[in-house]
Amino acid sequence: MTAIRTRILLPTLLLVLMGSLGLVLSVMRDNHREIENVYDAQLVQAARVLQGLFRQMPAEQDWAAVRSSLEQAMDTTGSGLFSHPYELNLHVQIWRSDGQLLMRSARAPQLDTPPAPGIHDLLYNGEDWCGVLLEDHERGLLIWVGERDDLRQDLIQRIADQALAPALVGIPLLALAIWLLLGWGLQPLQRLARHLRARPVDSLEPLTTASLPPELAPMAHALNHQLLQLKRLLERERRFIADAAHELRTPLTVLAIHASNARRATDDSSRDEALAFLEHGVARATRLASQMLTMARLEPLTQTRQQVRLDALAREELAVLTPLALRRQVELVLDADGPSHLYADPAAITVMLQNLVGNALHFSPPGGEITLELRQQESCLTLQVLDQGPGVPPAHLERLSDRFYSANNPDGAGLGLAIVALVVEQLGGTLECSNRTSGGFAVRLQLPACAPKPLAHLAEA
Known part of the structure; x- marks a missing residue:
């Protein structure tokens, strides 16, 4: 160059x-x-x-x-005369x-x-x-x-x-003067380069722009933006590693104990019991790792957002979860008053719906009903998931969206509603959990709506 x-x-x-x-x-x-x-x-x-x-x-x-x-x-010739x-x-x-x-x-x-x-x-x-x-x-x-x-x-x-x-x-003198003046004019850029080389390798602190000329200020601001993005990315990775190390330590220890018990079992019944505990622990650890990876994917610095039809995505997701609902003998109902338009990442909305309906299926009794209700207002879109399960004690309602907090579910990882809360926060909405007066549990989301536009990829199912 x-x-x-x-x-x-x-x-x-x-x-x-x-x-x-x-x-x-x-x-x-x-x-x-x-x-x-x-x-x-x-x-x-x-x-x-x-x-x-x-x-x-x-x-x-x-x-x-x-x-x-x-x-x-x-x-x-100038001989005696002025010439x-x-x-x-x-x-x-x-x-x-x-x-x-x-x-x-x-x-x-x-x-x-x-x-x-x-x-x-x-x-x-x-x-x-x-x-x-x-x-x-x-x-x-x-x-x-x-x-x-x-x-x-x-x-x-x-x-x-x-x-x-x-x-x-x-x-030539003018060329030399231009050369010297150009070198003098580029000194701020050289000072900035020396400052960057002198910074510690692991330093992510922003650059000071007070002493920079106006021409270099945009470059410094762009570098600061990249440093901030990198800092957030590293913080997210460190948080994910810390959470994984913390939450997987106990399940892996329990798995080791069950594996040891199965090896030392003296009869078939003891061995089968230890292996059953082992399978159950593996399933729980797998679910925990899957949800943690989902949480990590939902925390990117930038997401691809577009206009989506929330009612169409909800209908598709209920169709995907119908076999699980039939196995549990639970009916899934979509109650939408019309098209619901949202400006969001379709993948994040799909993960949010999976966790909301999946949690409701886990706690709904056989013969129960789960209703996914959508209401479109002028500037706000309301989504509710209503089940007929046992509900949640009032003392636990405030902490349901905390990471790794699970109320009345010893097999849960405590990340389902945390994932939902993260998606809602990214969309600029609100999340509210409550017990229904008629029995059951309700999760209410309020999300910013957008003006409807034709979307060929989200046709009515």
């Missing part, structure tokens, strides 16, 4: 480099054009200066002397209006005829020239001032090179 610094730095440097070079090239192109215009303007200005001078001179002049004076004035590296290398030609040549600089192009008035470029003996021709109608003169284009371009290139040099030096 590419480092964050590299992922940020390389595109940034590429963008800065391409942008800087683009700007430099654009500025150089514009500067080249502007310098060309400046030199052309200087040519025009030089022609006008000569025009002004010639107007102040007599009509009849010694043009050879004028030529000598101009060449001395425009000498760029500048960027000054023009001017050359002059003067014609009369009829085309008669009056004067020509020594290195000026030898034109047979004067060019058209204005600024123009021309080629002479393989050399490019830039020039301007100015007409002086008052004195009847044609004044041409020009310079070699290669010398001009050399001067322009020197100016451009001096303008480009700071950019070529500045871009």
